[in-house]
Amino acid sequence: MQLVVARIGRAHGIKGEVTVEVRTDEPELRLAPGAVLATDPASAGPLTIETGRVHSGRLLLRFEGVADRNAAEALRNTLLIAEIDPDELPEGEDEYYDHQLIDLDVVTRDGVEVGRITEISHLPSQDLFIVERPDGSEVLVPFVEEIVTEIDLEEQRAVIDPPPGLIDDRAEIASSRDEA
Numbered sequence: 686m687q688l689v690v691a692r693i694g695r696a697h698g699i700k701g702e703v704t705v706e707v708r709t710d711e712p713e714l715r716l717a718p719g720a721v722l723a724t725d726p727a728s729a730g731p732l733t734i735e736t737g738r739v740h741s742g743r744l745l746l747r748f749e750g751v752a753d754r755n756a757a758e759a760l761r762n763t764l765l766i767a768e769i770d771p772d773e774l775p776e777g778e779d780e781y782y783d784h785q786l787i788d789l790d791v792v793t794r795d796g797v798e799v800g801r802i803t804e805i806s807h808l809p810s811q812d813l814f815i816v817e818r819p820d821g822s823e824v825l826v827p828f829v830e831e832i833v834t835e836i837d838l839e840e841q842r843a844v845i846d847p848p849p850g851l852i853d854d855r856a857e858i859a860s861s862r863d864e865a
Contacts, residue, residue: 687723688782690715691744691765696757702736702745703757705765708807710780712744715767725764732765781836790842791816791826794834799852800824802843814843824852 690712694704709715716737724730733749751757769782783805791799791814804815805828812828826832826845835844845852 686769686784687766688715688769688784689725689764690722690767691746693746693760693763693765695761696754697740697745699754700747701751701753701757702747703751703760704743705746707744709767716744716746716765720767723766723768725766729760729763730765732760779836781838785838786814786836786843788841789836789838792842792844793852794844794846799826799845799847826851 688709690709691705691707694706696702697704705716707716716734718734718736720734722730722732722734724732732751734746735749736747738745748760751760786802786805789802791802793799798819800816800818802814803817803823806813806815806825814826814828814833816824816826818824826847832845832847832851833843834846837844
């Protein structure tokens with residue numbers, strides 16, 4: 686099974702290094718020197734990591750055969766994809782791979798059906814479940830502990846405790862103007 690582990694950003698310096706947007710909780714495993722990664726678009730790879738280092742809080746990688754800034758810049762926005770065993774699980778107890786979460790049924794704590802996870806969006810601040818509702822509409826559910834209270838892979842469901850307005854129109858809007 687293939688797992689997107691990073692997206693290549695802009696070139697760094699003149700010797701072929703690139704910044705990467707890490708999309709894995711295990712960068713030391715997936716993005717280690719010697720790792721061979723498939724790419725999207727496929728024409729850019731496969732790429733073998735030659736070196737990696739952290740600079741000013743960003744991971745910088747250099748790939749074999751990418752020796753200058755122009756070659757590095759040509760890789761910008763390329764996705765790096767690792768091949769993993771489908772039965773492999775993340776190291777952390779409350780960590781999941783995207784493929785484990787896709788197609789889970791989403792229900793509220795009261796057992797009300799919300800829909801089915803069709804995609805996971807990885808944003809800088811948090812991940813979002815994109816949930817398709819039975820009527821075909823979509824709702825975005827932040828994948829944070831306060832809202833997603835349980836992931837049950839055996840039952841194939843995610844239990845949520847949504848705040849008012851997240852999945853319905855019952856939002857309560859408080860305003861200091863209402864007090865006057």
